[in-house]
Amino acid sequence: xxxxxxxTFDKLKVVAENRRARFDYQVEDKYEAGxxxxxxxxxxxxxxxxxxxxxxxxxxGDEVWLVNANIPEYSHGNRLNHExxxxxxxxxxxxxxxxxxxxxxxxxxxxVPLSIYFNRTGRAKxxxxxxxxxxxxxxxxxxxxxxxxxDKARIMRERG
Numbered sequence: 638x639x640x641x642x643x644x645t646f647d648k649l650k651v652v653a654e655n656r657r658a659r660f661d662y663q664v665e666d667k668y669e670a671g672x673x674x675x676x677x678x679x680x681x682x683x684x685x686x687x688x689x690x691x692x693x694x695x696x697x698g699d700e701v702w703l704v705n706a707n708i709p710e711y712s713h714g715n716r717l718n719h720e721x722x723x724x725x726x727x728x729x730x731x732x733x734x735x736x737x738x739x740x741x742x743x744x745x746x747x748x749v750p751l752s753i754y755f756n757r758t759g760r761a762k763x764x765x766x767x768x769x770x771x772x773x774x775x776x777x778x779x780x781x782x783x784x785x786x787x788d789k790a791r792i793m794r795e796r797g
Contacts, residue, residue, distance in 0.1 A: 662768035671728035
């Protein structure tokens with residue numbers, strides 16, 4: 638019997654975070670995926686250098702790929718250094734890939750990376766979100782609700 642997955646992911650060291658994604662998209666479901674990396678990419682990630690601001694994930698055939706993620710070349714790398722913006726394969730279970738493919742094809746959803754991090758065992762992972770894009774009106778309502786929640790918490794703190 639497989640052991641149950643925890644409700645939250647085990648993030649020891651967050652390398653890159655896509656903070657804009659939670660504003661631009663309404664997150665429906667989250668997945669944890671492994672990254673297929675080359676040697677110097679791991680070293681660059683451990684140094685804390687990465688950007689996933691403009692990146693996205695796509696399903697090609699029966700595989701999921703992280704596209705347009707920028708992991709800059711390792712400073713002490715030599716001629717064997719990696720290409721910074723190459724597509725990287727995401728490691729997911731077959732059922733998860735089929736579920737993501739169905740949601741992207743039928744429901745018109747998007748696969749957005751929320752963060753790249755190292756877990757407790759030292760493996761590089763991607764927190765991948767199945768999300769639906771927000772319209773401008775939805776973004777304004779989101780801002781209004783977020784500000785009200787902040788003000789409400791401040792008022793409750795002041796009044797005790």
